[in-house]
Amino acid sequence: MSAWLVGWFSGEARAIEELLSPDKKTPQLFMAVWLIGWTIGGIFAFGAVLWQLVGREVISITSSALEHRIEILGIARSRIYRIGEIRNLRAAEFSTNPFTSQTAWFPSVVGSGFGPVAFDYGARTMRVAPSLEEAEAKLLVERLSAHLPRNASAI
Template sequence: MNYKIKTANVRQDFNGLYISIPVKKNLFMLLFFMLWLIGWCFAEYHAVTDFINENYKIDTFELCWLVGWTIGGLFVMKTILENLFAKEQLEIKDQQLCIKNAIFCLGVSERLTTHQITEIKLNPINPQKAQDKTGKILIITPEQTFKFAHSFSLEEAQCLIQLINQSAAPQK
């Protein structure tokens, strides 16, 4: 059975439950970083060509600047890719729950058995503001709390919590 909860792709069948949510896009940050990346490419190109043209001789300041500038550019590229293509994924299969933040299906996943879960609840992002109707799902175990569906609408999150509770319940 496939569900389409506005922003989430939910699939439930005899194998288990699969939920995929695209990460919320920050368009201002995306535009700023893309423009910044143009300047970064220009400066990186000139720093590397100067390094090569000077027969690979570089002083300490230029080396530190080049390394720092390269790391900063890689961080910005990663942030842009996350903003465009990242997804939060939750899968319940064979009494195992897996939460994964992935870019192009690559990412770090957290696994736990469903019997470890003590509570699944909704945590509003800003409970003081009534107009802010977003929150995140907390999956609580005795050792750790896992967060899923950041900045998700409260109504959709409640629906997802019901589906997760149904799938995580012990099979009779």
């Protein structure tokens, strides 16, 4: 991905040069729209590289809440779940095949998430920890269950 970004940057620089060059017969509107899409793609790719190098996922429990935090270089997104509303915490089947699932490349910052650690929260199923293997997910569920009310755990 890092090598791809070098080529991406070269294309970005060339497109900006074409767009800002008044002496060329470049279709300005097409180039501007293309550049916007190209830039958005590059931002996602750069974010994926940052996630792989310095990203982390933190799951913590207090007496009243479970917090799921996704963090890259101090920039974070947290979700807070009230302990009393968590049901059926479990290690669920989840594909980590890189050809069918790219969830470990970049974490879910919106939606219910991806991963083998799942729990029901209201009418939704929340999933976390996409990079864990099945045995690791089971160990995490066991450790989390020790700090949750008995009705929150499937164990």
